[in-house]
Amino acid sequence: ELKVEQNPLFLSMQEGKNYTIYCNYSTTSDRLYWYRQDPGKSLESLFVLLSNGAVKQEGRLMASLDTKARLSTLHITAAVHDLSATYFCAVDALIQGAQKLVFGQGTRLTINP
Amino acid sequence: DVKVTQSSRYLVKRTGEKVFLECVQDMDHENMFWYRQDPGLGLRLIYFSYDVKMKEKGDIPEGYSVSREKKERFSLILESASTNQTSMYLCASNLRDGTEAFFGQGTRLTVV
Numbered sequence: 001e002l003k004v005e006q007n008p009l010f011l012s013m014q015e016g017k018n019y020t021i022y023c024n025y026s027t028t029s030d031r032l033y034w035y036r037q038d039p040g041k042s043l044e045s046l047f048v049l050l051s052n053g054a055v056k057q058e059g060r061l062m063a064s065l066d067t068k069a070r071l072s073t074l075h076i077t078a079a080v081h082d083l084s085a086t087y088f089c090a091v092d093a094l095i096q097g098a099q100k101l102v103f104g105q106g107t108r109l110t111i112n113p
Numbered sequence: 114d115v116k117v118t119q120s121s122r123y124l125v126k127r128t129g130e131k132v133f134l135e136c137v138q139d140m141d142h143e144n145m146f147w148y149r150q151d152p153g154l155g156l157r158l159i160y161f162s163y164d165v166k167m168k169e170k171g172d173i174p175e176g177y178s179v180s181r182e183k184k185e186r187f188s189l190i191l192e193s194a195s196t197n198q199t200s201m202y203l204c205a206s207n208l209r210d211g212t213e214a215f216f217g218q219g220t221r222l223t224v225v
Contacts (some may be wrong), residue, residue: 105155
């Protein structure tokens, strides 16, 4: 069974600080996605990471993928209040002949002024 | 603009009712997914489909069934709704080669 684990699950930080969210997964995959969810809303795609060593950046967010370690990170630089949301990673893996998309538990990020 | 549309944003149903949640995508995607989202549990995969009339069980299929008669439409069926199926239901789709999935707006189902 594919397990995807995020750490931490809850994160409260001050504006201007840096922090990293970690996503570990238990099976071989070279496709990993990061999503953002605002309260009461659906999921919005942030990053698509399709190979070992892939790094993507958008504004104050940067995501990376290490397929050998089965680890992805989402780094937040100089956080601002607008980044408060829940962040999910998801791993795409072939399991029992079918391509499944499995999500982590989500990290609820709160950025305080 | 890509679109995944779920038929209802909010639903209230009685215990024992048969419930249909509909999802339509306009991107010609092969794969479609149904998840439920509960506080502290993240998104859990109920069923998915990689082609018309094909379906695969996800991690929590009990109490649910699905139907995919046309490529663009994937329906989730609760044969006899129970209170523990009160949840947010999210539909998603992507291409067969596993690119990013696009999500519908979600259906918040309450079973009373």
